[in-house]
Structures are given as C-alpha cells and as structure tokens.
Amino acid sequence: MTTTSQESGNEQSTEGHLSFRPGPGDRQPAAYARRRRSFEVAIAFVAPISFFALWQIASTSGWLDERFFPAPTTVWSTAVELVRTGELQESLAISTRRALIGLAFGVVSGCAMGILLGLSPLWRAALEPFLSACYTVPKLALLPLLLLIFGIGEAPKIVLIAITVFFFVWIATMEAVMSMPESYREAGRSLGAGPWQAMRHIVIPAILPQIFVSIRLSAGVSILVIVGAEFVQGGDGIGYLIWHSWSLLRAEAMYVGIVAVALLGFVLGEVVKWVGRLLMPWAPRDAGRAVM
C-alpha cells in the first residue's frame, strides 16, 4: 500500500486504497485540544465585539438616530454614572430579590405538585387536565387580578413569578418521576424502604437532574416576568428603570438597564448550574447542558 506525505490524516492513494494516518489531533492531542479550546473561547467574543463595533460606527457616523440608538461608549459612561449614584445597583437588588423569592416559592410548590402527580395516577387524573389548561394562560395577564387580591406591595409581583415558575417545574418534575425506571423503586422496596425513605433515597435524587434543568429555565423566566411586571406596575426595580428611562427619552439609561438584565440572567443561570453541581456530585459536569 502506498502512503502519502500529506499533513492531514486521510488520503486517497493511487491504487484505489485508502491510507489512514494520524492527523494533527492524533499526533499531539494535548496541544491540539488546547489550541482548539483557545480558539473556541476567542470566537465566542467575535460576535458580541463585532456587534458593538458596528453599533458604535453606525451611531457616531449618524446612520442611526443617536436619540434612540446612542453609541455603546455613551451607554458605558451612563452606566458608570448610574453605578456612581447607586441607582443601578439598587434597581438590580430590588428586582433580584423579587425574582429569587418568587423562584423559591415556584420551585418548591412545582416540585411538590410534580412528585404528587408523578407518583399518583389518581391525583394525576384529578388535576393534570386542569393544570395543563392553566399552563397556557399568559401569567402577566393575571397581574391586575393579583394586584386586586394582594394589594400593591411586593406580594403580587412575587406571586406572579411563583405562578409562572410553578408550571415549568411542575411539568419537568412530573415527567421525571413518571420516566424513572421502575426497577429503582422496586430495588428500594425490596430493601425495605417505606414511602418517605423511598422519597429521600430514591425519588428525589433520581429526578434532581431534570429539576435543575427546569430551575435553570425558570431562573431566566423569572427575570423576564419581573421586568415585565415592573414595566406596568410600581416605581422601582430594573424593569421600572428601563421603562421610565424610555419615557423620559433617556435611551442610554434604558440600554444600561437592558444589558444589566441580560447579565443578571446569565449570572443567575450560572449560580443554578453551580448549585446543581454541588448537589449532584455523581452527575457528569455538564449533565444539565446535555439535557437542554
């Protein structure tokens, strides 16, 4: 068999045979993987940097109306100003607090309902159709009702987030319980596990990865909801900052708020992933990512 002197791995020879030889990734796997990783990190920055560069050029050269599309440098100096006055941190703290409390209530009630309906065909028959119908109701449309019921304090916004999150977590948890291999539960029973012991040692750990996927989704959703709610009601929070800046024609402050929301969502998602890794040391590092 003839071989070729080419750098790349697989080459057609003249005799009608294929000659397989080690490629660059096979000869120096460690160095190759390192270069590959640096490259991947680098190209992750290409998209946002080009985006902001184009924006900057378009804005300063007058292709875009500066009143509505201020240059990123203008937005940056506004951000510095808002941080100096404390306005940005305060708004973020208020919204984060609402989102987290709502998220916590939603996750706990969603898990409980998911486990109940996942384990009990009777409860499933009784409640699943009703809850499924409620799932599709746009929750923001409930805000006026919640204001009527809970007044105009923190409660209606937190309840709104909790309701939204509840459905995500409920569905994921119920499906996870129902798709759990029967042999897990049988193994528990054959070792003498009672219902509560089975819950603690078997059901909850078995469904934890899917629960965390739903919490990651919910964390993002809770921020969407709180920003939306703050648009329409109340006088504080990051959503209010965005909406209020827009109505005062302070577009640069609005962009600061929008970017801050994006960063907040990113950070919250990372925190959930980190907590998930702490609670599930048995799972491969990116288990949640693989499911998503």
Place this chain on the structure above:
Amino acid sequence: MRSGNAVEARAVERVFHSRKRDIHALGPVDLDVRDGEFVCVVGPSGCGKSTLLRMIAGLVTPSAGELRVRVKDGRPDAAMVFQDYSIFPWKTVLANIRLGLDLAKVERREADRLARSWAAKTGLSDFLDAYPASLSGGMRQRVAIARALAPNPQILLMDEPFAALDAQLRQVLQDELLEVWQADGRRTVVLVTHSLEEAALLGDRILVMSNRPGRLLADQEVPFERPRRPELRATPEFVAFREQLWHLLRDEVRSA
C-alpha cells in the same frame, strides 16, 4: 408453614391484565424452598420465572393460590439482586451497599462496618467512594450483590444477575458467588437464570419451567458435592448433567 421451609407456594398463579388482553404469566405452581437451599429456576423467556421471584420479594401479589415467605419485621426476609438498573447512580459504592442498613435504621458506625466487610468480600474495597457511573458492569453487579447481602436477609433472590455481562465476566462472577455463598454459611438463595451451566454450578436443586403460563416441568437435584470448585465445569459429569438438563428444556425453548 412447615418449619424448615423458607418459601412455600401452593397453586400460585399470576395473571397480568392489560387493556388489550389478559396474560396468564405463571402457574399454577407448587413449590417448597428449604432453609439454606440454593435453588435455581430455569425456563424459556417469558415463562414467568421472574414473576415468581418478584412474588417472593413481595413486589407482586399472586392472582390465585397462596405464597408463604419467611418474614422479619413484617416483610419478606428477602433481598433481591436485579439484572440491571438497580444500584443507584447518586450513591457511592459504600452508600449503595449500606442502603438496606440505613433503611433499617442501623446505627451508622455499625452499618459502615458491615458495608465495608461485604465490600471486602465482593472485591470492592478499592472503590468505596466511587460512583457507579465510573464502574464496569461486573463491578456494578458486585455492588448489587453486596447491597442485597449487607442487611443479612434469610433469603437472597437473584433475577438473572449476570445476564447483562459478557461471557468471561459472567463466569468470573459465578465463581465469586459460589465462593461467597459457600463461605457464608448457606443462606437460602433462589436464582433465576437462562444459563444451565450457571444453574448446575451453583444450585442444590434446579427447577425447570415450561412455556407461559409457567409450570414446573422438572425438579432436579444437582448431584455434585459441596463445597464445589469452579473447575467442576470441566468435568465429564458436569457436562453430562448439563446435557441432561438441556434435554428437559429443549422442546420448551423450541416451541416458545
């Protein structure tokens, strides 16, 4: 229940109901398993031998007849080793083995000691803190066996425990089980298997079952002395005995 019997089945049957039709899976079956006996159940696929085992474990109830099993604290004094998917990926090897003891609220230090000693007997001492995901199939079944034995059940139930392993590994684990069981003071075992060789090597008695609905076709004493050694497999007597079992079973498997 006669003393000296760990399990007694009298005209036991099981029917599974599904939306389309009823499946008569098993019976009627009459059966006695004596204390300290190693009984192997062989039969064609779907003959209800796993169902019989699960009834003894208390996971399935009989549709007719009566099944009596020795109990401790109000539940069958039996532990089960499943074919797969039974050790918990979220628990370390040690925590898996200790689970039955934890569930019985055995004090932690004592539970750890027992779990470690069973891990040592099954060759798992170097893997106590490993999670099952990093273990081979053979190691996982060793964990399943150690976990079943740790709470010291009177009866050990094994549902094709080595069927998912490759042929060489299966032989290694059969040899290990033989050694562990013979050193362990003759616990009662009911083992369901497809392998006549496995049944002949391990069992005191072999029950041959028919096609569905499974009934007992034959009840065969295994004529080899204890303690047995793995080398028994290569003897002419062993080969002849396995052939004899195959004759009993062949027609059932063909018509299955």
